[in-house]
Amino acid sequence: MGQRHLLLSLLLACTLGVQAGELRLVTGDDYAPFTDRKLPGGGLLTQVVMAALAEQQQTARLDWRPWMRGYKMAQAAEYDGTFPYIRTPEREADFLYSEPLYRVQQHIFSRSDETYEPEQLSALRGKRFCYPLGWQPPKALQEMVERGELTRHEPSGLDECARLLLLRRDDFFVADARLGETSLQLSGAPRKQFHRSQGIFPSNSLHLLIPRRHPQAQALLDGFNQGLDSLQRSGRYQKLLDQFVQ
Numbered sequence: 001m002g003q004r005h006l007l008l009s010l011l012l013a014c015t016l017g018v019q020a021g022e023l024r025l026v027t028g029d030d031y032a033p034f035t036d037r038k039l040p041g042g043g044l045l046t047q048v049v050m051a052a053l054a055e056q057q058q059t060a061r062l063d064w065r066p067w068m069r070g071y072k073m074a075q076a077a078e079y080d081g082t083f084p085y086i087r088t089p090e091r092e093a094d095f096l097y098s099e100p101l102y103r104v105q106q107h108i109f110s111r112s113d114e115t116y117e118p119e120q121l122s123a124l125r126g127k128r129f130c131y132p133l134g135w136q137p138p139k140a141l142q143e144m145v146e147r148g149e150l151t152r153h154e155p156s157g158l159d160e161c162a163r164l165l166l167l168r169r170d171d172f173f174v175a176d177a178r179l180g181e182t183s184l185q186l187s188g189a190p191r192k193q194f195h196r197s198q199g200i201f202p203s204n205s206l207h208l209l210i211p212r213r214h215p216q217a218q219a220l221l222d223g224f225n226q227g228l229d230s231l232q233r234s235g236r237y238q239k240l241l242d243q244f245v246q
Contacts, residue, residue, distance in 0.1 A: 022059045022060060022061055023053070023058060023059070023080040024060070024063065024078075025061070025062050025063070025079060025082065025083070026065055026079045026081075026082045027042075027062065027064060027083055027084070028065060028067040028070055029064060030156060030157025030158060030159055031043065031084075031132075031157070031158065032158075032179065033178060033179065033182055034046075034084055034102070035084065037064055044102070045083060045101050045102060045206060046062065048101050048102070048237065049083055049101065049208055050062070051227075051231050051236060051237075051240065052227035052231050053224065054227070055230040055231050056223050056226060056227040056230075058224075058227070060080075063079070067132070067135075067156075068133060070082055074095075074211055075095070076213075077213045077214045079211075080210065080220060081208050081209060081210045081211075081220065081224075083101065083206070083207065083209065084102065084207065084208070085136075085206065086104070086204040086206060087205070088136050091209065093212075094211060094212055095210060095212060096209070096210045096212060096217050096218070096221045097208075097209060098208035098209075098210070098225055098228065099207075099225045100206065101205070101206045101208060101228070102205065102206045103203055103204070103205045103206075104176040104179075104203060104205065105177065105201075105203045106138060106175060106200060106201045106203075107174070107175065107176075107177055107196050107197045107199075107200055107201075108196070109161075109162070109165070109174070109184070109194060109196055110165065110171060110194070110197075111165050111166070111168075111171075111194060111195065112192060112194055114171065115195045115197070116172055116197060117197050117198065117199045118138075118140070118199045118200060118201050119199050121141075121144065124141075124144065124149075124150060124171075125149045125150070126149070126150075127150060127151070127171040127172060128150075128151045128152075128153055128169070128170045128171045129141060129145070129150045129153065129170070129171070129172060129173070129174075130153050130155065130160070130164050130170035130171075130172070130173040131152060131153075131154065132154060132155055132157055132158055132160075133154040137152075138201040138202070139202075140201065141201075153169070153170050158173065158179065158180075159186050161173035161175075161183060162183045162184050162186065162189070166189055166193065177196070210224075
C-alpha cells in the first residue's frame, strides 16, 4: 500500500512539475500571419499557442531563431516545443504532434501572365518553385522536385517569394490563401500582377511539436491539447482568428 501511495505521489509531482515550470518554446519569423515578431502578439499562431497554455495556467518563454536552427534544437530537446509545422513521417519519428492549431489549404501563386492549377501539375515541369528553407511543400510538388522536374529555390521567408516572381527569378510559390495574400501585399506591387489558383492542394494542418525524447513529452502534449480544446470551446480561438483574417 505504501509503495502505491509513493507511486501516485511521484506521478502527481511530475504532472505538477510540467504546470509549474516555465516552458521553453521556439519559433521563427517571416511566416505572416502565423508567426513573426513584427506582428501583434508575434502572429496568429503564437497567440493561439500562448493562449492555450494560459488555459492550463502554464507559462512559457518564446525564443525566435532561424527555422532550421530552432527545429534542430527542439529535435534535440533543447526546447520543450516548436511550432507551427505540418505533419510528415520524418517529423513524426522525432516529435509528438498537438491537435491542429490551424488548417491550411494551399494555392499556387504566380504572375498574372502565367497561371497554374494544382490539377494540372504537368504545366509546372521545368519551372522554378519558391518555398522557404525548412518548409515542407505539398507532397505532389516534393515528388516533382525529387524527380528533377522542378527546381526549388529556398529563401529565408515567404515574403521574398512574391518579389522574386516579379523579378522572374522564380515562377510560382505555394501558400495558404491568407499567407499568400500577405506576401503579395508586402511586395508593394499591384495585386493585378499576380494570380492565385482556384484549386487547392489537399489540406494540411499546423501543429505544436514536442520532442519525443523530452522526459515529460506526453504530459506536455496532453496539457496543451486540453488548453487548446478549452480555448476553442470558449469562443476565444475564433476571436483570435477573426482579428487576423478580416
